[in-house]
Amino acid sequence: MEYVKTERAPQAIGPYSQAVKVNGMVYTSGAIPLNAAGELVEGGIKEQTNQVFANLKTILEEAGSSLQQVIKATVFIQDMNEFAELNEVYAEHFGDHKPARSTVEVARLPKDVRVEIEVIALCK
Template sequence: MNKQVITSEQAPSAIGPYSQAIKVGNTVYLSGQIPLDPATMEVVEGFEAQVCRVFDNLSAVAEAAGGKLQDIVKLNIFLTDLGNFATVNEIMERYFEKPYPARAAIGVAALPKGVPVEMDGIMVVG
C-alpha cells in the first residue's frame, strides 16, 4: 500500500499525532477539522463563522490533495449541540452542489479545544 501524506499551509497544522490527510490510490482520507484559523491557530468566534472556517479548512486540504470539496463522497459532522443542525445544513448548501456527499451528523459531548463543530471526510479524486 502506498500512502501519501497530504499537507496544506492553508489549513491548521495538526495538533496531535496525525496527518491533515492521507491519500491511498485515488482515495483521500481527510482528518477532522475544527474552526482554527490556520494563520493564528486560534478558534474563530461565532458559530456560523466556525462552520465556514471548518469548510474552508477542509477545502484547503482537499485542494492540496488534488481535489475540491465537491469530490468528498462521505462527510462526517460532529456537533456538541444538534440544535445547530439546521444552521450547518444552510451553510453546507453554500459550499456543496448536488449530488451532495453521503453524510452523518453525530452529537458528541465535547470536541478538541471546546469547539462546537468538527468535520472529517473521504474524498475520491481523478
C-alpha cells in the same frame, strides 16, 4: 500512501496528518474551526462551520481533490439544536453535490469547538 500537508490550513494538534491519500482516495482528519495560524475562529455555528469548510477546501486542494469529489462526510456537532444552521452552511458549500453523510452530537470536541467535519473524497 501519501501524507497531505499544507501550511494554508491549521496544523495537526496531535500525532496525525491533515489527510492521507491512498489508492485514488483522500481521507481527511477532522477539521475544526481554527485558522491557518491555529487560532480559534470566534462566533456561532455558522462562522465555525464556514471556517471548517475553508480548511477542508484547502486540504482537499493540496491533495488534488475538491468538495465536489467528496463521497462521504462525517459531521460532529456539539449541540443538535444547531443542526438547521449547520445544514444551511453545509448546503452552501456543497451546492447540488450531495455526498453521503453522518451527523453525530457529541459531548465535547477539541478546543471546545462547536463543529468538526471529516471527509472522504476521490482524487482528480
